[in-house]
Amino acid sequence: MARLTIKGVSKAFGASFAVRDFSLDVDDGELVCLLGPSGSGKSTLLRMIGGFERPSAGAILIDSKDVTTLAPEKRPTGMVFQSHALWTHMDVFNNIAFGLKIRRLAKPEIRERVEGALALVGLSNYAKRMTTELSGGQQQRVALARSLVLEPKILLLDEPFASLDQHLRERLREEVRDIQQRLGITTLFVTHGQDEALTLADRIVVMRDGGTEQIGPPDLIYREPKTEFVAGFIGSMNFVRLKIRNGISKHPDLSLAVPVEDGDLVLAFRPEALALSPSKKSGAGIVHRSIDFGTHRIIDVDLADGTRLKAMTSPDVDWKRGFLVEPVVTAYFAFRDNKLVHRSDCAGEPQTDRMLGHV
Numbered sequence: 001m002a003r004l005t006i007k008g009v010s011k012a013f014g015a016s017f018a019v020r021d022f023s024l025d026v027d028d029g030e031l032v033c034l035l036g037p038s039g040s041g042k043s044t045l046l047r048m049i050g051g052f053e054r055p056s057a058g059a060i061l062i063d064s065k066d067v068t069t070l071a072p073e074k075r076p077t078g079m080v081f082q083s084h085a086l087w088t089h090m091d092v093f094n095n096i097a098f099g100l101k102i103r104r105l106a107k108p109e110i111r112e113r114v115e116g117a118l119a120l121v122g123l124s125n126y127a128k129r130m131t132t133e134l135s136g137g138q139q140q141r142v143a144l145a146r147s148l149v150l151e152p153k154i155l156l157l158d159e160p161f162a163s164l165d166q167h168l169r170e171r172l173r174e175e176v177r178d179i180q181q182r183l184g185i186t187t188l189f190v191t192h193g194q195d196e197a198l199t200l201a202d203r204i205v206v207m208r209d210g211g212t213e214q215i216g217p218p219d220l221i222y223r224e225p226k227t228e229f230v231a232g233f234i235g236s237m238n239f240v241r242l243k244i245r246n247g248i249s250k251h252p253d254l255s256l257a258v259p260v261e262d263g264d265l266v267l268a269f270r271p272e273a274l275a276l277s278p279s280k281k282s283g284a285g286i287v288h289r290s291i292d293f294g295t296h297r298i299i300d301v302d303l304a305d306g307t308r309l310k311a312m313t314s315p316d317v318d319w320k321r322g323f324l325v326e327p328v329v330t331a332y333f334a335f336r337d338n339k340l341v342h343r344s345d346c347a348g349e350p351q352t353d354r355m356l357g358h359v
């Protein structure tokens, strides 16, 4: 367990910055997910914390000790990469024991610690297997055990399950969360999957272009996105462009008014914040598609100007293609130049299955 402090860290490669002026405090035992699109600087940041990359500016502290320039093996960190790079000429036991042998621990202690790590990742019966005889998921468990056996104060995971299928990824994600909580180990987890971040994290850092877009617990990021980028990145969201004149604008096809200053605006609302009622008017919304997901139904509605919106309804509402509906926005966020300028009350309820954006 340890506290991690990142102070104004930047990393330049030539003229471009992979990470810029990044600051974050991670608490003892906390699990923080770094979430962002490809190229947003997540891996570079993690590599700097692990000591595989030297920052161009700023400092990294672990329990108040400055580790910015320390080599990876001199830091109390353990890193698990996307590709596990296990030794193929060694069995599972020796792969995990390797780091302990280098540290010249006594044989009985090595055995005890390796057995403990194998039990943690559920591979107690696999000690004598060659790593080439393991499935992808088992190989990633060995990679995790190899890090954990060194008892790092901080665990760094760089998309460790990205190459696995969805089902296995979900299972291993839960196992990691379980192990992490049992050991109380401070953890940073890099992912570009929002569902992974929403289900795993105590806090999420949404990254973009090497900087921080928003930091907060999953439900807050979902309920109160501070920028249009975050609103579009987490969960499912509808976007409508509006022009505000004379203080208030009424969208021709949507029943709502937005009390903000004149100018261009982007209105964002969740599918569950779009209510539909039958309409006889031509020029109302037209149902394009209706899909039953068992627990709910997603209805795509086309507005007169060509905008397509998603609404979430109860599964027994079944409107066929071509049905006329009146769409009413019940809760929304309004953004200008990527920044939140207005938020109606209760804009989006944090309900896990809906948060995942599987619509």
Ligand SMILES: Nc1ncnc2c1ncn2[C@@H]1O[C@H](COP(=O)(O)OP(=O)(O)OP(=O)(O)O)[C@@H](O)[C@H]1O
Pocket: 013, 017, 018, 036, 037, 038, 039, 040, 041, 042, 043, 044, 045, 192
């Ligand atoms: N060694 C390097 N030399 C030059 N540029 C690099 C180097 N490593 C990373 N970059 C650049 O830095 C930026 C951030 O890369 P990084 O790998 O940290 O992003 P990421 O968010 O982890 O992306 P992904 O999700 O695709 O892994 C990218 O534009 C990348 O091309």
